[in-house]
Amino acid sequence: MKVKFIGGAGTVTGSKTLIESNGIRILIDCGQFQGIKPLRELNWEPLPILPSTIDFVLLTHGHLDHCGWLPRLVNQGFKGKIYCTSPTAAVAKLILLDSAKIQEEEARIANEGKFSKHEVAEPLYTVEQAQKVFPYFRVIKTNESIPLDAEIAAVYTNAGHIIGACTIELQLENKTLVFSGDIGRDNDVLMYPPTKPKKGDYIFLESTYGDRLHPDTDTKLELEMYINNTVEKGGTIIIPSFAVERTQTIMYLLWRLKEEDRIPNIPYIIDTPMGINALEIFINNKKWHKLSLKDCAEMSKMFMLVSDYQETIEHIFDKQPKVVIAASGMVTGGRVLTYLEHYIGLPETTVIIVGYQAEGTRGRKLLEGADEIKIHGKYYDVKANILEIEGLSAHGDQKDLLNWLSELENKPTKVFLVHGENQPLDVLRIKIQEKYGFDCKVPLMGQEFEL
Structure with a gap:
């Protein structure tokens, strides 16, 4: 079994984590890169593997940095299934259509104003390409085991953060891999607290606010x-x-x-x-x-x-x-x-x-x-x-992230810290090692590990 970090490593955008096991390829999230130009330019690059060889996409939630590259994936040959909760499917459809309209509009403005460095500015994807994603969605229920293959199953549990957002537990090769997605706050105004994992051999934990605490203000x-x-x-x-x-x-x-x-x-x-x-x-x-x-x-x-x-x-x-x-x-x-x-x-x-x-x-x-x-x-x-x-903020802070790990009944083999910038990633790595003694790794973009 191998994991490859295609996005969301060393940055808070473009989340894409590839798991390969016994010939099955599973992509956890398929997000769009945002922010500085070198990151945005990655949206135009092909994946390091052919999209047609990916069997499943498991979406944690519907934000653009977790689902916004799906139109490119489908346009480049993906024919598998995209699993998510019902609210996530609804949110993702809204966000992808809105993103496509913005892409088309910005390309039109750039061409009319002639301020693009390209001879003809093109959208990353069109509304029509976004719509082609929707037939691949498969809506699942939370807290139920979903068989992906004979020996692979996934369980979705509430992550807080936004409506429909989930943590995904992937069970394969007698191991449990836990992908946090974006974790909400324990005391959010609208959302319920995230469900804490009880077991995990390998944990992939977001680190957006890994170096700070939200102020205790009104x-x-x-x-x-x-x-x-x-x-x-x-x-x-x-x-x-x-x-x-x-x-x-x-x-x-x-x-x-x-x-x-x-x-x-x-x-x-x-x-x-x-x-x-x-x-x-x-x-x-x-x-x-x-x-x-x-x-x-x-x-x-x-x-x-x-x-x-x-x-x-x-x-x-x-x-x-x-x-x-x-x-x-x-x-x-x-x-x-x-x-x-x-x-x-x-x-x-x-x-x-x-x-x-x-x-x-x-x-x-x-x-x-x-x-x-x-x-x-x-x-x-x-x-x-x-x-x-x-x-x-809809993201849990350092205290919330540490608390999310507090009910694990086993010591994970490794905790991979993802979806964060360098400073928060490193601060959270040290905090987890000090508090729990877990072996933490901050992967780089493109890195691959055997599990």
Whole structure:
């Protein structure tokens, strides 16, 4: 049995882990690389193996960095099965279609503006190619053994993080391999705590926040303060947000603040068609989260839900103070860019960052104090107030990650740390070795190991 780290090693994006056993090839996640250009360019490279030789893809969840390369995989010959939970299938369809539309739109803008270095800019994949992925999805139930082959089975358990997200236990060759996926927080506003594994010979653990603890702050109070301070200056609040889970969390917190008369009566706008559709997934999958159907219905009434792009333009040129929640969460694409083109240069504007920002993304640059950012080939001065609410992250912090390992009844042969940048990976490696005495390995991209 061999494992090869094709993505998500030494970086938080592009998650792809290949397992080979007795002629069967299983790919855990098939994510798109985001962030710095050398990583994004990897999306255009072929896999080190032929996609047609992969038998199964097991998806942990539907975020772009875990499912966003599936259209390329299918386009290059994959004919196997893609296993995931029902909410993950729904989320992945939304995210892949949205990603494809953004890819097509950015290629069109680059060609019209002639700012691409290529003679003709092309999308990474099209909407039509994204749609060709969907027939390969196979929906499974959690906590049940799913036979993949005569001697290979998988069990999905709740990972928290976002709706439908799971940890995958793969049983083969008398060994248990545990792939954490992205682990949620033990005290999340919307999601239930992740299920901790009881057994694992080889563990593949995400390390996004391996070097830090989330601050013990009142996120509602922070939101209240930032909104009220901005409105007093006559400014607009822009919250770049991941459409799934984060948008719904922010909606819930704003709704509670409004119910308590702690924030003003101004327009509250959800300008992400995908976020609106994701709300329907929440309503249709009640057992996956803490919100009641009544909560979902009541909080939705507070917001203007924008799908039509013409409405986006109208809101942009409406000078009154407002709160806008728009995708994407790392400011890499989507409608939030249209808002930022008009508002990032105004000192009365507040941009609130509410999730992890990968290296090289616009969101990361804003957090690091960039004086200007590039959008659609043009540079814009950053005069807006850039703030962060760390307490809204959907990823578990170092304490949560260590706690996730706490119920193991055996000592793993090895713990592979993945899906993290170099510093968090190394800090978490030392912490795990000190706390549990487990043998930890930080694999490099492209490395292969025999298990």
